Amino acid sequence: MEMVQTLVRSVVRAFYTNPEDRRMILIIDALVRHTTLRDNDLSYLMHLNTKDLHRICGKLKEDHLLQIHLRPEIREGKEKPQNRIYYYIDYRQAIDAIKYRTFLLDKKVQGESTPQQEKKEYFCPLCKAEWTMLDVVDNNDPVRGFLCHRCNTVLVFDPDREAGGHELSTRLNSQIKFIIEVLPKLDAVNIPDVDFETLLSQAAPVYRDEANKIAPSVVVESLAKPTAVRGMANTGPQSIAISITDTDGPTEAEKEAERARKEEVAQMNALPEWHTRSTVSGLSFGGGSNSAVAAKKDETGDKKPDELVGDASHDEAMEELFKNLQKSQAEEARRKAEQEAEEEDEDVEESEDEEFVEISANVSSTGDKRPASSGPTSAADTPTSEDRPSKKVKLEEPANGGDSEDEDDVQFEDV
Template sequence: MDLAVTLIKAVMRAFYSTRDILVVDALILHEALRDDDLAYLMAINTKDLHKICGKLREDRFLTVHTRSELRPGNPRPSNRTWYYINYRHTIDAIKWRVYNIDKEVQGTTVPVNEKKEYFCSFCKAEWTAMEVLDSVGPEGFLCHRCRRPLSFEADRNAGGHEQSTRLNDQFKFISELLPKIDAAHIPECDFDRALSKARPVVRDATHQRAATIPVDDGSSRPMAVRGLANVGPQSIAVNISTSDGPSEAEKEAERLRKEKIAQQNALPSWMSNSTITGESFSATAEAGSLGLSKEAAGGESKSNLVDNSATTQIDDIFEKIKAEQAAMLAREADAEDEEEEEEYEEEEEEDDEFEDVMATGDASRGEDSSDDRANKRVKVEETGAAKADSGNEDEEDEDELEFEDV
């Protein structure tokens, strides 16, 4: 543990500001501190302290824990913030950052012939030795852009092995401690262990704070549910009986329980019975089956009488409606019969246009064939328009008007 503390202090003093160093040193000394106690030691307000601790938390130099605490006289608990150091996480974060920096330095390796060692102080241009060989003046090499003399610095853009060597020299205090820490055992550090080893903060008389009591909300138990502290059975009763089945008392209690449930679930009469016929939809709803008393049965009979009177009135209304519908159907049938008679008379009128005409001829012919030959029916067609036509048309019409049997 001493090696881990030494490593953390060395890194904080090499790369962080004074306030950050003081916060980490206070946590190393006291193991675990609440935010108001740490702000008192730092002589700053809690808002500025949270900003500093937020940055250190991102860098994994401290860990934040929130706990519900109860003040005396206040029934509602409040969440308080605690800080402590998890040494394993902090050492791993330091290793990771050193590895990333070393990887970046090794990745920027530049060959010697490509190093830009000459630069112009006027236009800030940089050139390699091969690029300025053809531009030489009385004062040395000249810039190709502004023709001014160039300055030479060998370590201006040092890279590759040179930069890696300088990095190793600067990180030597870290690289020497890390192998020793890997060989030693660093115990696991969580909030409970840090709080058990915490040193109290001694305040002066003018900066005392009220004592608080932690609230056990079940957060330490992974499967606990807040608000359900005791969900198990309060008591267990076991009855041992020698009979094969339930006793008479149990049967009676079961029957009473079922009757009570049936009374609670029973539907009113206007819902269970038909409003037209008064019959029950289930056809089994009786007062006796539900275990009703005689008074309840009498009240139901009265309601049934009222329902029957209403039913008879509804039946009369339906009979009247049926009679009106029958009368309407009879009137429609009579109207259809009248229409059929009118159509029949029109057809008879059309048939009257045909008349019987007796055949005419010579007397001798009539005498010979009067007994053997019957008179024939000839269609006579009168057309008013034909009489107004020319003479030739009149002769053709007369030929068509009379037909005789010869």
């Protein structure tokens, strides 16, 4: 473990060289010594607030050099648990991340290598032009050296400014030599795969002064150990039972379960009782599968077979009675409609046979002239026959055969 810890601390010092990244070096050193630290303890050691600490540790988490664990804890005097953040180093993941980053770095350097004949080693300090040896060999000053083709300024020779080919790869290997030499040795060493609980039990305590004491907290066991979390071991079934049968189709138990399921679904989809049974007479109306389900619901286990047969025959008889009643009502309505149509035809024929006759004022109903009246009526009071309008009077003749309703010989005359 000492070799692994040395490698991790060296890698952090080699690659995190910016001034703002130097805190990452101190965080890794603290975790190597204390094994596991809570966020408030690490912020106390680093003299940082918790927000800045989480930001810096997030960068290390992205590089797989640091791991985060959440654990619910309850402080003294509190009732609601809070998730506490713990930081630790998973050395197996850290070694894999170092190997991968080294491989990518070496591949990038070899991919960007430039052939030696195309290497630009002469640079103009005035116009910033870059030239190869072949470009400037024809513009040479015996005293000053090679000159720029653009401004005739003396060129600066810098072979390390853009090293290419095997030279850049050689320089890289020399710089990361401490990593390349240690990685093969670590492949031969068995690095234990420890979890958070094991590292927490081995953690070194953090001693605080009296001014920075915090209240102790107790872990919530029921919430701290979930039963199904991605990455946890032994969360699946411990044993698997396999049953082999000779039959190809479903077993009797499966058939019985399927039949019970279908009956349950049919009962759930059945119409209520007041839809299928009369609330006045108590009769059941047949209407398909729902009525059959309702009939099954009405049946109880206490009925005898004879009673069940009697109920079925009674329902059939009542259904037949209702069908006959509907037929008779339809026939009665049809007869009434035909009778009304015949009466309307007779009324039309009678109105066509009627005749009207004008009857004058001095003619009787039989056609004889009446004598002029000699009463005291004055000419002013009694209008003449020319002044009075003629009236039409309906004359009825005695019917033949004693039928008083026959109106075929009715005549009208003017009066």
